[in-house]
Amino acid sequence: MKYLIQLFIFTISIHLSIAQTNSYSISFDNAVHHEAKITANFPEVTSKIFSVRMSRTSPGRYALHEFAKNVYAFTATDSKGKSLEVTRPNPYQWDITGHNGTVNISYTLYANRGDGTYSQVDETHAHLNIPATFMYAPEFSKRKIEVDFKPREDLNWKIATQLLLVDGTTYTAPNLQYFMDSPTELSNFGMREFEVTESDGRKKNIQFVLHQNGTEEELNAYFEKVKAVVLEEQKVFGELPDFDFNTYTFLACYIPNASGDGMEHRNSTILTSTTSLADGGMKNNIGTVSHEFFHCWNVERIRPKALEPFNFEEANMSGELWFAEGFTSYYTDLILCRAKLISPEEYVEDLSGTFNYVWNSPGTQFFNPIEMSYQAPFVDAATSVDPVNRENTFISYYSYGSVLGLALDLSLRENGLNLDDFMKLVWNTYGKNEIPYTLENLKEILNRYAGQEFGTQFFDKYIYKSEMPNYKSLLATVGVVLNQNIEAPYFGAAISINNELHGEIQRNTTIGSPAYMAGLDKGDVITSINDKPFPNGLRFNDFIKEFKVGDLLNVSFERFGMPKTTQVTLTTNPEFSIELMEKNGEKPTKKVLANRKNWLKVY
Numbered sequence: 001m002k003y004l005i006q007l008f009i010f011t012i013s014i015h016l017s018i019a020q021t022n023s024y025s026i027s028f029d030n031a032v033h034h035e036a037k038i039t040a041n042f043p044e045v046t047s048k049i050f051s052v053r054m055s056r057t058s059p060g061r062y063a064l065h066e067f068a069k070n071v072y073a074f075t076a077t078d079s080k081g082k083s084l085e086v087t088r089p090n091p092y093q094w095d096i097t098g099h100n101g102t103v104n105i106s107y108t109l110y111a112n113r114g115d116g117t118y119s120q121v122d123e124t125h126a127h128l129n130i131p132a133t134f135m136y137a138p139e140f141s142k143r144k145i146e147v148d149f150k151p152r153e154d155l156n157w158k159i160a161t162q163l164l165l166v167d168g169t170t171y172t173a174p175n176l177q178y179f180m181d182s183p184t185e186l187s188n189f190g191m192r193e194f195e196v197t198e199s200d201g202r203k204k205n206i207q208f209v210l211h212q213n214g215t216e217e218e219l220n221a222y223f224e225k226v227k228a229v230v231l232e233e234q235k236v237f238g239e240l241p242d243f244d245f246n247t248y249t250f251l252a253c254y255i256p257n258a259s260g261d262g263m264e265h266r267n268s269t270i271l272t273s274t275t276s277l278a279d280g281g282m283k284n285n286i287g288t289v290s291h292e293f294f295h296c297w298n299v300e301r302i303r304p305k306a307l308e309p310f311n312f313e314e315a316n317m318s319g320e321l322w323f324a325e326g327f328t329s330y331y332t333d334l335i336l337c338r339a340k341l342i343s344p345e346e347y348v349e350d351l352s353g354t355f356n357y358v359w360n361s362p363g364t365q366f367f368n369p370i371e372m373s374y375q376a377p378f379v380d381a382a383t384s385v386d387p388v389n390r391e392n393t394f395i396s397y398y399s400y401g402s403v404l405g406l407a408l409d410l411s412l413r414e415n416g417l418n419l420d421d422f423m424k425l426v427w428n429t430y431g432k433n434e435i436p437y438t439l440e441n442l443k444e445i446l447n448r449y450a451g452q453e454f455g456t457q458f459f460d461k462y463i464y465k466s467e468m469p470n471y472k473s474l475l476a477t478v479g480v481v482l483n484q485n486i487e488a489p490y491f492g493a494a495i496s497i498n499n500e501l502h503g504e505i506q507r508n509t510t511i512g513s514p515a516y517m518a519g520l521d522k523g524d525v526i527t528s529i530n531d532k533p534f535p536n537g538l539r540f541n542d543f544i545k546e547f548k549v550g551d552l553l554n555v556s557f558e559r560f561g562m563p564k565t566t567q568v569t570l571t572t573n574p575e576f577s578i579e580l581m582e583k584n585g586e587k588p589t590k591k592v593l594a595n596r597k598n599w600l601k602v603y
Contacts, residue, residue, distance in 0.1 A: 020044075021172075022143050024134055027150040028126050028186075034112040036121050042103045042137055050096045050103050053138060055131035055312040058117045059181045060263045060299075062316045063382035065117060067132045068092045073108040092313075094135075109133060114253055116183075116263025116270045117381055123155060125187030125211055127253055129263075129270070130180050131312060138313075141176040149186060156188040160209040162249055162267040177309060181265050185251045187211040192223040196230065196240055204240050206230055207249040214254075218277040225282070226250065228339040229290045235338075235601075236331070236420050237297050237427045243267045248296060250289065254281050262288035264295030286341060291332040298423070299324040302431035305438050319439055321373035322463070326401010327423070329354075330409070338601040345580055347600070348480050351406070352578045355471070358403045360574045362511035363395040364466035369404065370439065373397045387522075391508040404462055407469035411458070412450060413595060414477060422449050439463075478596040479581040479588035488573035489547050491515055495526065495540040501533050502526060502558075503540050518555065518568040525558045544570070 024040045042050070054068035068091055076084040076094070079102035087095045096103055111132065114120035120127040126149075134147070148170045151157035161184035163171035173179035189211040196204045208226050210219050234240050240248075244267050252271040263270045269292035275281040306318035318324070337347035363372070372395055378384075379394065409419035426445055430437045443463075447455035461467040472482045492513020495503040503526035509516040520526075527533070530553060534543055547553065553568045581588045588596070597603050 020144060022137065022140055022145050024145070024147040025150060026126075026128075026133070026147065028121055028152055031121050031123050031126065031152065031155075034110055034121050036109045036111060036119075036126065036133070037106070038109055038134065039104065039106045040135060042105075042140065043101070045099055045101055045103050047139060048097065050099060051093055051138060052096070052103075052105060052135045053093045053313070054135055055180065056092055056314070057310070057312055057316055058129055058131040058263075059265060059310050061117050062318070062321075062376035062380045063378065064315050065132070065381070066091070067118075070110045070132075071107050071135075072110070073106075075106045077104045077106075078102055079104070105135065107135070114255070114258040115261035115272050117261070120257070122257065123152075124255060124257060125185060125189075125253065126151075126157070127211075127258075127272075128184045128186070130182055130184070134179075136176055136180075136312070143175065145173045145176065145179045147171055147173075147179075149184065151186045157186045158189060160185045160189060160191070160207075160249060160251055162244065162247075162265065164245060176312075178266075180310070180312065183251060183263070183265060183268060183270050185209060185211060185253065187253075190216065190219050192219065194227055196234065198239050203246075204243060205247040207247060209249060209251050211253045211255060212276060213256075214277045218282070222277050222282055222286075225286050225339075225341055226289055228341060229286065229293060229335060232335050232339040232601075233290070233294055233297075233331070236294075236335075237424055241296055241301055241431075243296075248293075250293075252285075254285060262292045264292045264300055266300050267296075269293065269295070287332055287336065290335045291328055294328045294331050294335070297427055297431055298328050301434055302426055303434070303436045305436035308436045315377035317374055317377055319370040319373045320437075320442070321376055321397040322369035322401035322404060323442060325398050326369070327405040327419075329398045329402035330405030330419075332402075334600070340602070344596070344600050344602055345583070348578055348580050352576065354399045354402055355578060356575045358395055358399050359468065359471075359576070360510075361395045362392045364468070365511070366393050367395075368466040369397065369400050369463055372400055389508055392511045403471075404469075407462070407471065407474060408458060409599070410474040410477060411454075411469070413599060414474075415450065415454065417450055418598075422446065425449050475578065476581075477592065478599050479592040480596075481579050481581050481584045481586070483577045483579065483584065484572070484575070485577075486572050487549060488575075489544055489549050489551065489570040490573040491540075491544050491568060491570060493520060497534050497538070497540060498525075501536060503534060514568045514571055518566045520555070520557065520566065520568070521559070523559070524564075526555055527558060527563075528556045529553050531556070 022042050027037045054071055056064045056066055074094060076086050076096045078084060078100045084096050084098045089095055111119035111121045114127040117129055119129050119132045149159050151159055161171060161182055163173055163182045166172050189209050191207060191209045193205055193207040196206060208223050249268040250271060251268055254273045254276055256274055258272040258274055260274060261272045271288050273281055273285050275284050304318040304320040304324055307316055333347055333350060336342045337344055375394055412418050429445060443455055443459045475482050493509045493515035494506040496506055497503055505522050505524045508522045509520055547570055549570055549572050551570045555566050555568050557564055
């Protein structure tokens with residue numbers, strides 16, 4: 001994102017002629033019905049056919065979202081108010097002809113999803129993701145942009161954004177890329193801020209904006225947690241990034257009408273949740289804060305070359321998401337532990353869910369972490385109506401990368417190194433200088449940090465291929481035990497008992513599982529096992545616990561209304577538990593305990 005480094009020479013050129021600027025205004029008179037009214041002015045148009053578009057993507061997302069579907073009542077005029085001819089060459093574009101060098105457009109936007117991708121307008125707020133809101137002119141992508149947000153004064157709305165304030169309610173961006181990356185919240189929010197002093201004396205401002213239905217006291221208490229996260233993540237990299245205008249802004253909406261999400265941006269992040277601070281959000285929402293703020297280094301500035309420049313017309317694909325998203329996910333809860341917001345015991349035991357998901361997935365038979373990353377355009381809030389087999393073929397690059405980050409960290413620590421210092425080296429080499437990196441760059445820098453043999457082996461086994469590290473051995477070095485109950489029986493299907501006391505298979509059965517080998521599939525309805533119906537009120541997994549590993553079950557079921565039978569041989573449940581050694585009745589040595597303390601930074 002070199003366009004941002006010259007930050008802004010555009011502040012020097014802010015007094016240039018208005019003719020160099022595309023200007024927008026947005027108002028919300030019909031917010032009760034989720035509508036925004038948007039106008040835009042494009043001066044000095046020289047092309048005969050002038051095109052404006054709605055984006056199909058949004059920074060931080062990798063799939064297509066087709067924002068044009070929520071636009072209507074479009075009109076175009078010239079500088080004298082004359083109506084211009086508009087044609088539609090595709091669903092995302094409006095071609096305008098007959099202008100006199102100036103094109104003014106006007107349209108209505110319907111917006112009713114408050115998350116990190118879409119926009120939401122109602123009488124509680126205007127939650128604006130820019131690609132979902134504003135049309136743009138591709139030929140003017142380098143032009144400066146000004147936008148006048150017209151807040152509802154009757155609702156006490158204020159404006160929060162990473163955009164630079166020009167005057168009043170007008171903000172500016174140096175170009176299209178920066179504009180699209182600048183979400184904006186208009187509401188009666190509360191705000192807290194604090195100043196972080198770097199080791200060299202530089203001061204940087206952190207703002208936390210919260211739109212909620214709670215109290216000032218709750219905001220104060222939560223802000224202390226946010227501060228702890230910021231300061232702990234600063235330690236990983238040794239410094240905060242040089243934020244534009246010296247400020248980073250959290251834009252949080254913890255309200256019933258939001259949709260849970262988090263989305264990173266260059267100098268801000270969106271945080272949305274339906275869980276209020278008073279109703280569990282004080283603990284449950286802070287993980288998203290940790291994850292998204294870590295992105296201000298990893299992915300925003302430590303940036304995959306494949307995502308530069310971000311494409312607003314096509315899906316954005318990167319083979320490095322296991323690192324950009326996955327390693328960020330590894331640090332998400334680790335930071336909470338180091339900041340003393342969760343206990344070491346909580347942190348370690350919470351590793352189990354992600355570990356089991358990755359370890360037991362058949363997906364490693366089909367894709368390595370790079371190829372899992374390539375799947376992002378199909379899974380990152382993407383929509384489709386046809387059934388897919390992702391239960392068996394896909395592992396989230398968030399989770400896959402997270403357990404690989406754990407393995408790399410513990411492997412490095414066996415050699416007197418650590419992942420923090422590796423991330424710091426990546427930061428100083430690529431992120432701080434905003435040089436986009438490639439997969440080979442990551443391998444080269446690991447070779448430089450840990451030695452060629454170590455780096456080559458890690459990439460050859462776990463990145464270019466889909467082998468799994470020896471987690472039992474690695475976890476033992478920090479006094480953590482990986483256990484499996486070999487006597488627990490396993491059926492291998494997600495089954496819910498319906499009102500007729502029949503068991504319906506909810507998802508595709510897992511490749512290699514007893515249910516899969518027996519030919520059972522999603523949608524099959526199990527009517528009895530060993531000629532007996534399911535006991536009333538008993539969950540299927542609890543029912544299976546009454547049997548033993550190796551038992552042969554005679555299963556009667558219905559498929560498409562037709563009765564069928566099969567036999568299922570129960571195997572050992574493949575899931576593991578992850579616990580501190582002490583909880584398992586063992587006592588860690590002083591060396592192991594020291595390793596754990598150095599890892600978790602809890603002394």
